[in-house]
Amino acid sequence: xxxxxxxxxxxxxxxxxxxxxxxxxxxxxxxxxxxxxxxxxxxxxxxxxxxxxxxxxxxxxxxxxxxxxxxxxxxxxxxxxxxxxxxxxxxxxxxxxxxxxxxxxxxxxxxxxxxxxxxxxxxxxxxxxxxxxxxxxxxxxxxxxxxxxxxxxxxxxxxxxxxxxxxxxxxxxxxxxxxxxxxxxxxxxxxxxxxxxxxxxxxxxxxxxxxxxxxxxxxxxxxxxxxxxxxxxxxxxxxxxxxxxxxxxxxxxxxxxxxxxxxxxxxxxxxxxxxxxxxxxxxxxxxxxxxxxxxxxxxxxxxxxxxxxxxxxxxxxxxxxxxxxxxxxxxxxxxxxxxxxxxxxxxxxxxx
Numbered sequence: 001x002x003x004x005x006x007x008x009x010x011x012x013x014x015x016x017x018x019x020x021x022x023x024x025x026x027x028x029x030x031x032x033x034x035x036x037x038x039x040x041x042x043x044x045x046x047x048x049x050x051x052x053x054x055x056x057x058x059x060x061x062x063x064x065x066x067x068x069x070x071x072x073x074x075x076x077x078x079x080x081x082x083x084x085x086x087x088x089x090x091x092x093x094x095x096x097x098x099x100x101x102x103x104x105x106x107x108x109x110x111x112x113x114x115x116x117x118x119x120x121x122x123x124x125x126x127x128x129x130x131x132x133x134x135x136x137x138x139x140x141x142x143x144x145x146x147x148x149x150x151x152x153x154x155x156x157x158x159x160x161x162x163x164x165x166x167x168x169x170x171x172x173x174x175x176x177x178x179x180x181x182x183x184x185x186x187x188x189x190x191x192x193x194x195x196x197x198x199x200x201x202x203x204x205x206x207x208x209x210x211x212x213x214x215x216x217x218x219x220x221x222x223x224x225x226x227x228x229x230x231x232x233x234x235x236x237x238x239x240x241x242x243x244x245x246x247x248x249x250x251x252x253x254x255x256x257x258x259x260x261x262x263x264x265x266x267x268x269x270x271x272x273x274x275x276x277x278x279x280x281x282x283x284x285x286x287x288x289x290x291x292x293x294x295x296x297x298x299x300x301x302x303x304x305x306x307x308x309x310x311x312x313x314x315x316x317x318x319x320x321x322x323x324x325x326x327x328x329x330x331x332x333x334x335x336x337x338x339x340x341x342x343x344x345x346x347x348x349x350x351x352x
Contacts, residue, residue: 071189075189078127080185082182082183082185083184085143088143088182089143090144090180091140091179091182091192092139092149092153092178092196093131093177094118094137094175095135095176095177095200096114096136096173097173097207101173102171109167110171111130114167117165118137118139121156121159122139123141126139126141126142127139127140128140131197138193146211149179150179153179175206176205176206176207176209176210177203177207177209177210178197178203179209180195180196180215181213183216184215187215192215199212220249220250220251221249221250221251221274222250222251222253223250223252223274223275223350224252224271224276225275226256226263226268227254227255228257228263228277228283228288228291229256229258230259230280230282235258236256237336238256238278241340242340245344260284260288261285262285263277263279264291264294269298269304270300272303274350275304275305276307276343277291277304277306277307278309279308279309280308280309292321296324296325305327305328306325306326307326307327309331309334310329310330
């Protein structure tokens with residue numbers, strides 16, 4: 001069963017669409033009004049919404065896209081960005097604490113004014129939409145965790161108490177909210193909203209925040225490791241050492257090769273995964289420098305990290321290796337614990 005929501009205005013729909021464009025790295029978009037920046041389009045439609053409000057025309061009647069719209073696909077864009085950037089997003093389910101304060105004839109007006117208020121308070125990359133139940137909304141905060149969501153709600157409380165719109169002069173409104181931090185893509189919008197709404201049952205005072213912790217866990221990132229070393233004993237020592245490392249956020253897939261030719265024939269390096277290649281400079285058939293040249297001429301070469309093991313200690317040899325694409329120059333013999341520390345630091349930089 002899909003989640004259906006009511007779109008309040010065309011500004012909302014376009015805002016979501018712009019987020020999608022932004023996430024695929026388009027700084028400028030083409031529109032019916034010509035070539036405009038994301039900010040410019042947002043300002044055009046914000047201005048339209050405000051003008052309609054001032055003229056007392058219902059924006060949803062003029063810029064209505066559909067009575068209901070399945071936004072699951074748009075939410076999937078946010079989820080994909082979580083995985084791609086290793087960041088988090090936060091979902092807030094917001095509800096008015098006491099709906100009975102509103103006069104019956106003002107219910108529709110109050111809900112509309114609050115929706116416009118929330119639209120004004122979010123960032124351009126965020127999303128707010130009205131839920132089916134009266135006086136309930138869902139807000140998706142991009143690149144945000146629990147702390148940022150708490151700060152947003154504190155700011156919202158301050159704005160309400162400052163009575164920044166006429167409605168808050170007329171009615172002493174207050175909200176309560178649930179916060180769900182999302183660190184992976186294993187979440188469906190319908191389940192997310194249901195958990196958020198269920199959590200609100202436990203809120204019993206104005207501006208109370210309750211937390212949903214179902215979606216925090218981050219996926220482990222797969223990193224391939226290839227060890228190219230002719231000496232079988234040393235090759236296995238390196239493999240056992242790497243398998244024993246505790247690498248937070250990562251799972252590793254290790255394979256070993258006795259020479260460069262076997263590695264290149266395996267096509268293992270043709271992958272979208274990050275790939276750590278640990279190789280000796282002198283190898284049978286295809287030596288380390290030949291492998292280095294092949295890897296650095298691949299389209300995905302930025303995904304490949306290369307450790308070069310060598311007995312060559314001259315400054316010229318080191319400079320040559322670095323200039324041709326080596327990331328770490330490891331001189332033999334080396335201490336295994338120092339080597340492990342270097343590997344750990346590499347993985348820490350991958351996550352940062």
